[in-house]
Amino acid sequence: MSGLYKLNRFSLFLTIIFSCQQILAKDIISPQAENEPPNIGNFALPPSQQPGPFLSFGQSLIEKDQMQFYVAPNYLKSRSEHFSSTPISFVYGLSDKASLLLSLPIAASYVSDNHSSGIGDIYIQGEYSPYDNSTSKYADQLTVVGGLSAPSGSFRKDPPTGFGAPSYFLGSTYNRMSVDWLWFAASGLTWIEKNGEVKLGTQYLYQSGLGRNIKSVTGKYIFFSLVEVHGVHMDKDKVSGEADPDTGGDLLLITPSLWFSTQKFFFQLGWSTPIYQALNGEQSKFNYHINGVLGVTFN
Template identity: 25%
Template structure:
């Protein structure tokens, strides 16, 4: 049935962007590693369609040199971040066929040699408006707000530059596009910018901009099965809706330098580029996307550890 075409644009603005040793907020993200993997070319949900989703993401951080880290800890009393684990819960609802609203909330786990920390990230609310549709080509506009629900730095490593909650209200805007050929090939992408205002103690945790382009191919789709009931003319139609999609693309992420206690941290901010590959399996109204992100661009400001691989798994239910 048409209402079970699940839109699996990744939860925009939903996961933490605390790669390497720079500061950024859980929830400060705007697009991520597994977006646009349902291959349907749609940028908004159908009217009154409800989608619930849960994404789990693991991010590794490559420590360049133990000697460098020991010197940095001694000088700055910072705690080197080794890995990040994020669980993001989200909901989306189609107000009309052209307007979709969404909200998502991450919970973040941070791991270091000195101990672990965890906490609630910032809540994201966002609206998407499909502004143009013709010949399987779509353009949509987005607007949203990051709400300061996340926790302030503290606990086991108060002096680390990793931030879970920003303490500020931050607006964001975005542009999305999609193009579908036949019924099994799609190209989709987005560009988004979040303007960061001063948060906890007047600190500035950096504007963020992301870019995402994904090419997907639907390998297999079985939409329905016909069973003979009593004779050659009567059939019972059974919906099965198995779909298997593979996808790949590029994801870019820029973060501005941060400012804490009135001073700019020269060892913060970056541009990262990732190669994304993944697959998505759908069964009726359920979907299970898997994305692996490999860093191919590491343009860091100052001395920072490199971002490592990212692995993202999702469970999505459409109503």
């Protein structure tokens, strides 16, 4: 395969995983409950407006029948190629413990020796929390996540704007939020079906984050800082049953970001840079990734 295809395959993976993530982390927290944190700091706003993961997957639970809409423009640069996309995403609260997310990159542009653009792969994600607990000092939550991407993008374009086959995601998350701090950890994998003679390698994710409240006013806004670490191991692709030596490898990114939310709106902006990358064979190395999120909540 060409080096163009190899980096673009990784770019598509980052688009699906990074651009589909919601930023919300908590189940319903009643302000009157004695065994739950006070409405200050990270709890100064309702659960849907509280800070959470930025580029890490999952933790997208909101209240029952609540809806959120957001856009997440992003730009990724490698040494020889770059791509940008502007996904739109919709989250619906099936219950206080379950949510459904739908995301579509509506404007994707991939540039190397050639240029292509168009709609990317649609992504659908379900999430459920089998465990949550709170005290007067903090709130804990465990979630399980399952996702599916449909091949709405084009695999035949050069570079392609989609995998050309369905992909499946499975993962889990755990987080703890206190008045001042938030930390979380997550792990998961993405498996992609075979497309003709091409079988893209499985992706394994491991992620963590630590954040701190900067300033908040109860009932008005939350200003919050976060640092995330995103790791991914990529198996080699196979063509006609033979492993491609110039695919797969390991990548570790660090992503600082800032979050600001009000009763209705939320905004987050961050920058990812590699702290370790060991890509097999000849692949264009990752330089940086800029990502932003702007969203609105409907009750």
